Amino acid sequence: MESLDRLSREEVKDALPRFLDLLKKGIRIRTSIDNHLYTENYNLTDLIISVISMSRAHEESSTKGIRVAAAWREKRGLARSDKKVPLGAACPYWLKLMDGAYVEVEERVQVVRRIFDMTIAGYGQAVISRRLNEEGVPVFGSTRSTKEKPRNKSGLWGTSSVQKILHNRALLGEYQPTHLVDRIRQNDGDPIQGYYPEIISPDVFLQAKAARAQRQTSGSTKQSKNFNIWQGIAKCQLCGDAMHLINKGRPPKGYTYLQCYSAKKGQCCNGSIRIEQTEAVFKEILTNVDSMSLINGKSAEIRKSLEIAEGHFGVVADKLQQATEVYTAVATIAGAKRIQELESEYAQCLATRDELRGS
Numbered sequence: 001m002e003s004l005d006r007l008s009r010e011e012v013k014d015a016l017p018r019f020l021d022l023l024k025k026g027i028r029i030r031t032s033i034d035n036h037l038y039t040e041n042y043n044l045t046d047l048i049i050s051v052i053s054m055s056r057a058h059e060e061s062s063t064k065g066i067r068v069a070a071a072w073r074e075k076r077g078l079a080r081s082d083k084k085v086p087l088g089a090a091c092p093y094w095l096k097l098m099d100g101a102y103v104e105v106e107e108r109v110q111v112v113r114r115i116f117d118m119t120i121a122g123y124g125q126a127v128i129s130r131r132l133n134e135e136g137v138p139v140f141g142s143t144r145s146t147k148e149k150p151r152n153k154s155g156l157w158g159t160s161s162v163q164k165i166l167h168n169r170a171l172l173g174e175y176q177p178t179h180l181v182d183r184i185r186q187n188d189g190d191p192i193q194g195y196y197p198e199i200i201s202p203d204v205f206l207q208a209k210a211a212r213a214q215r216q217t218s219g220s221t222k223q224s225k226n227f228n229i230w231q232g233i234a235k236c237q238l239c240g241d242a243m244h245l246i247n248k249g250r251p252p253k254g255y256t257y258l259q260c261y262s263a264k265k266g267q268c269c270n271g272s273i274r275i276e277q278t279e280a281v282f283k284e285i286l287t288n289v290d291s292m293s294l295i296n297g298k299s300a301e302i303r304k305s306l307e308i309a310e311g312h313f314g315v316v317a318d319k320l321q322q323a324t325e326v327y328t329a330v331a332t333i334a335g336a337k338r339i340q341e342l343e344s345e346y347a348q349c350l351a352t353r354d355e356l357r358g359s
Contacts, residue, residue: 015054069179076177076188084195092170093140094199102196109199111137115165116200119208120307124215125166129157140165166208173198206311207304213314214307230278236260239268246272306356313349320346 019038022029029038038046078085089097094108111132118128132139139157169176175195177188234243241262248254256275262268320342327335 010054012051012054015057016051019050019054072179076179079175079177079195080189080192084192092168092196094171095196104197104199108140111140112165112171112199115162116204116208119166120204120211122211122215125159125162128162129159132157166212169205170196171198171200172202172205203308206309206315207307208311209314210307210310213310230258230282234258234278236262236268236270238270241268243273245275302356306353309349309353309356313346313353316342316346316349 019029023038023040023042026040030036031038036046036049038050042050075085075087079087086097086100086102091097091102094105094112095102096105097103115128115132118131119125123131133156137157139155139161141161165171169191173194173196174191176191178185179188180186230243231245235241236243239260239262241260243258244261244264246257246259246264248257257272258275258278259272260268260270263270263272320339323335323338323342327339
């Protein structure tokens with residue numbers, strides 16, 4: 001090896017025993033920088049030289065680490081300044097550094113916006129990724145050189161690729177500085193607003209978040225030949241509980257029914273309804289519904305507002321949970337104040353959401 005600092009940059013008390021263990025096992029080590037050979041028959045001079053080399057290596061490594069950390073602290077400070085100085089060429093995939101500022105990569109921005117539009121329209125991540133692959137849309141994540149293969153080895157869109165974009169708050173212009181604590185990356189203060197160009201508006205971001213949550217709640221991706229068209233819609237007229245699908249066997253002896261969940265537990269006196277009868281009613285309702293009025297009318301505006309409120313509610317709930325966890329670990333006055341602010345915002349979001357649900 002070139003020198004002993006290539007063996008280890010740990011403290012001498014940790015590096016020296018490993019070095020001596022190698023020699024005891026008959027492994028010879030030659031350093032090319034001084035052409036010195038270390039063997040199991042080492043002497044005091046060899047030991048002194050090795051200790052000095054290891055000590056210097058550790059000090060140089062520590063000094064370098066301190067300087068790098070200081071340089072990044074300075075960069076984060078400049079990023080938080082009024083000028084919002086760019087950190088460098090490393091930035092979200094839909095941006096690039098040009099003339100000292102981050103600018104949009106138009107074709108990628110269009111892909112991002114399309115992903116959000118499809119999500120709000122009710123498409124899942126699997127469908128979105130499949131559609132992008134079918135159309136030959138290049139996946140994000142390629143290296144700086146266009147000749148190299150993308151970091152995504154398959155070179156294809158996947159559900160994780162879409163998910164990362166939908167969760168990325170850099171689209172709102174935010175930059176969250178981070179730093180390492182015991183080799184674990186943690187947030188360094190609050191996000192910097194307006195650091196990047198805003199690609200997606202907050203309302204659209206929240207609508208997409210609410211749409212994803214709705215798909216998870218309703219299980220819209222579930223496929224079954226016994227799919228219940230009344231799922232999440234039908235309620236018991238007497239007690240207001242949900243109506244569940246009950247299969248009592250094949251006709252003519254058995255049929256499929258809708259039954260009140262509370263009635264199933266003996267808490268409601270409502271009877272069961274044959275599912276084919278309800279489906280006939282459902283079809284009759286659809287023939288008399290002006291679907292365009294639902295899309296373009298007031299109900300569509302209410303739904304949009306509700307989706308935004310739901311998304312905002314989820315964001316605040318997540319922030320409140322994180323702040324509570326931090327405060328539980330280290331109780332501070334600032335932490336308590338932050339929790340109080342978030343609790344107030346949480347209550348406002350809850351009231352807004354409930355009001356829209358009642359509209």
